[in-house]
Amino acid sequence: MSADLLQVRDLRVSFGRRTAWFRPRSARRxxxxxxxxxxxxxxxPDEIVGVVGESGSGKTTVARAIVGLVRPDSGAVLLDGVPVGPxxxxxxxxxxxxxxxxQDPRSSLSPRMTVAAIIDEAWRTHPSAAPSGDRxxxxxxxxxxVGLDASVAGQRAAELSGGQCQRVSIARALAVRPRLLVCDEAVSALDVSVQAQILRLLVDLRERHHLAMLFISHDLGVVHQIADRIAVMRRGVVVEEGQATDVLGAPRHEYTRSLLDAALELSGTDPRE
Ligand SMILES: Nc1ncnc2c1ncn2[C@@H]1O[C@H](COP(=O)(O)OP(=O)(O)OP(=O)(O)O)[C@@H](O)[C@H]1O
Ligand SMILES: [Mg+2]
Known part of the structure; x- marks a missing residue:
């Protein structure tokens, strides 16, 4: 059995040009x-792998296939060495x-639900993860x-700040005691100072709960802060993959170099600092 918690093998996902509510896979054109x-x-296990790439490179689609929200045309997603479907x-x-x-903590939480109800829903969906004692x-x-005060429990998501909402989203994920968090642009909608707090929280959680993460972001600076290894995606393909220090310090692929240059130009600071 493989030592990897997650393996994605030769994954291919396509989307129909025309909208149809149902189209059998055999009808793909x-x-x-x-x-x-x-x-x-x-x-x-315990590893944080960053995925970077420009908009439309397929990062979210890979994430959705991993958690089973998208059905691949071919290839496989394995958890603990076991192939899993949708x-x-x-x-x-x-x-x-x-x-x-x-990405957007506001739209991923029902605004009118209280924080307590959001977590309770996660426990109802996965009773095997629900606490047996005092809920x-x-x-x-x-x-x-996740660094939230108990008083937040009775508040509705709509009353919380963006950073608080993202902490609730993380708490909802943790409620079912996962081993892998797939974070899709999880800090992209937040202010820079809040981004830093959430990144620290994720690093902390990795240590406290032995969590592994696939951390997707278009922001090289953010990925640099958190990832052990980085995969660079372009047009649906991983063009470069390796230790974060190698990929960012001595990129082999021209596209990675152009991403680094673009980040440098945009922020005026080196994303590796
Ligand atoms: N449900 C869908 N139906 C049709 N096309 C889709 C669908 N989801 C994604 N795509 C297309 O697949 C490509 C990859 O999209 P994806 O969202 O995975 O990219 P991304 O790397 O996450 O981009 P971003 O950085 O903007 O989030 C894009 O061209 C997108 O338009
Ligand atoms: Mg995306």
Whole structure:
């Protein structure tokens, strides 16, 4: 059995040009748009792997395939060495293993639900992860884990700041005791100072809970702060992959160099600093 928690093997995902609510896979046509074209990735337990690439390079599509929200044309997603299908075909344990944290914390939480109800919903979806004892105490422990005060429990998502909402999203993911967080642009919608706080929280959580992460971002500076290894995607393909220090310090692919130059030009500071 492989030591990797996540393996993505030669994943290919295409989307139909025409909208149809149902189209069997056999009806996929040559003009379908190939968003992910043979991507392979691994994430070991406790490891944070960054995925960078320009808009439209297929990062979100890979993330959605990993958590089972997108059905690949071919290739495989393996958790603990076991191939897993879309959500409906996964065992509850497999569904719990990989949890996603989305970009916009406001739209990924129901604004009218209280924080307590949001977490309770996660426990109802995965009863095997629900606390057997005092739920309120467990809720407060969970909030404390993500740096939120217990008083937030009764507040509605709409009343919280962007940073607080993202902490709630992370708490919701943690509620089902995952082993892998798939963070898709999880700090991109936040102010720079809040970004830094959430990145620190994620690094902290990795240590406290032995979590692995696939951390997707278009921002090289952000990925540099958190990732052990980095995969660079372009047009549905991983063009370069390696230790973060190597990929950013001595990029082999011209596209990685152009991403670094663009980041430098945009911010005026070197993303590796
Ligand atoms: N459900 C869909 N239907 C049709 N095309 C899609 C769908 N989802 C993604 N695509 C297309 O697939 C390509 C890759 O999209 P994806 O969202 O994975 O890119 P991304 O790297 O996450 O970009 P961004 O940095 O903007 O989030 C894009 O061209 C996008 O338009
Ligand atoms: Mg995306």
């Amino acid at each position: 040559a003009e379908d748009f190939v968003a992910v074209d043979g991507v392979s990735l691994t994430v070991a 959500v409906g075909r996964r065992t509850t344990a497999q569904q719990r293993t990989a949890q996603m944290v989305f 309120t105490a467990a809720l407060h422990r969970l909030l404390d884990d």
